[in-house]
Amino acid sequence: MRARKSGNEQRNADLGIIGGSGLYEFPGLTDPEEFPVETPYGPPSAPPVVGTVGGRWVAFLARHGTGHRIPPSRIPVRANLYALKALGVTEVVSVSAVGSLREEYAPGHLVVPDQIIDRTRGGRPATFFSSGVVVHVSLADPYCPRLRAALTDAARAAHPTVHPAGTYLCMEGPQFSTRAESQLYRAWGMDVIGMTAQPEAKLAREAELCYAGLSLVTDYDCWHTGHDSVDARTVAEVMAANVIAARAVLSGLAHATAPADCACHHALDGAVLTDPLAAAQVPEEEVPALLRKGFARRG
Numbered sequence: 001m002r003a004r005k006s007g008n009e010q011r012n013a014d015l016g017i018i019g020g021s022g023l024y025e026f027p028g029l030t031d032p033e034e035f036p037v038e039t040p041y042g043p044p045s046a047p048p049v050v051g052t053v054g055g056r057w058v059a060f061l062a063r064h065g066t067g068h069r070i071p072p073s074r075i076p077v078r079a080n081l082y083a084l085k086a087l088g089v090t091e092v093v094s095v096s097a098v099g100s101l102r103e104e105y106a107p108g109h110l111v112v113p114d115q116i117i118d119r120t121r122g123g124r125p126a127t128f129f130s131s132g133v134v135v136h137v138s139l140a141d142p143y144c145p146r147l148r149a150a151l152t153d154a155a156r157a158a159h160p161t162v163h164p165a166g167t168y169l170c171m172e173g174p175q176f177s178t179r180a181e182s183q184l185y186r187a188w189g190m191d192v193i194g195m196t197a198q199p200e201a202k203l204a205r206e207a208e209l210c211y212a213g214l215s216l217v218t219d220y221d222c223w224h225t226g227h228d229s230v231d232a233r234t235v236a237e238v239m240a241a242n243v244i245a246a247r248a249v250l251s252g253l254a255h256a257t258a259p260a261d262c263a264c265h266h267a268l269d270g271a272v273l274t275d276p277l278a279a280a281q282v283p284e285e286e287v288p289a290l291l292r293k294g295f296a297r298r299g
């Protein structure tokens with residue numbers, strides 16, 4: 001049944017796509033329709049657009065809003081993930097422009113990261129559970145291995161150069177790094193750099209959503225002596241040249257996969273320390289019902 005355009009009770013999309021810099025819409029959607037969703041965390045960056053690709057219902061959300069108006073530090077990440085979950089989404093693919101910190105990851109290549117180092121500065125709301133209930137999710141594998149594998153297959157089918165792993169260093173934005181920072185991150189063994197993987201990955205885990213990243217390398221940041229230092233215009237130009245490939249990957253993923261049960265959907269098992277009776281009594285204003293299904297499975 002087609003989702004209806006009212007409130008938060010639609011349950012009809014299952015694959016969510018968060019489009020980053022350069023990916024503001026997903027024309028591959030059949031019969032697209034905007035679904036303005038209210039959330040307890042305010043409005044999402046933009047209204048999700050729901051349509052079908054292959055056999056799947058897909059909800060697309062532009063991370064930086066219509067016309068790229070929201071900087072990385074101000075993205076309403078909780079609202080974005082809540083909105084997708086309210087639409088019924090169980091798997092989220094997060095598309096990002098990234099700088100490369102390693103020669104082999106060249107501009108134009110795709111990366112499906114497997115790890116994250118969080119260098120944001122603590123100013124981004126980063127948990128759904130800040131009051132009344134104590135939850136510690138595991139982030140040992142911040143990206144869903146099952147969804148990563150499917151995404152890597154789809155990426156390889158659509159693009160000649162795909163790196164199936166990499167550590168994404170998430171810096172605070174909106175400026176780019178200093179050369180000393182860029183060299184430090186290289187010395188740490190980081191592979192790519194961006195500004196948005198956290199707290200998105202952590203909040204997706206708290207919301208018991210599968211989460212994987214499709215990173216498009218746009219530049220060599222500022223460490224490479226053979227390349228100019230990154231600037232925003234270059235990122236936009238390289239993304240514009242690669243956006244068709246990104247859409248092909250996402251479309252291939254939707255065609256090749258179906259919703260499946262996954263450990264990510266049980267991420268709160270064993271993560272809730274609060275007594276179950278007390279957790280059950282936390283007011284809706286502190287933890288919405290949509291996010292507390294895992295409380296019953298204390299594990």
Ligand SMILES: CSC[C@H]1O[C@H](OP(=O)(O)O)[C@H](O)[C@@H]1O
Pocket residue numbers: 019020021022063064072095096097098173194195196197232235236
């Ligand atoms: C426009 S360059 C910097 C900008 O691009 C990346 O955004 P996204 O991850 O949403 O594609 C990077 O993280 C910065 O926010």
Ligand SMILES: Nc1ncnc2[nH]cnc12
Pocket residue numbers: 097098099100171176177193194195218219220221222230235
């Ligand atoms: N070099 C870079 N640093 C941070 N975010 C980016 N997004 C694209 N390129 C980037």
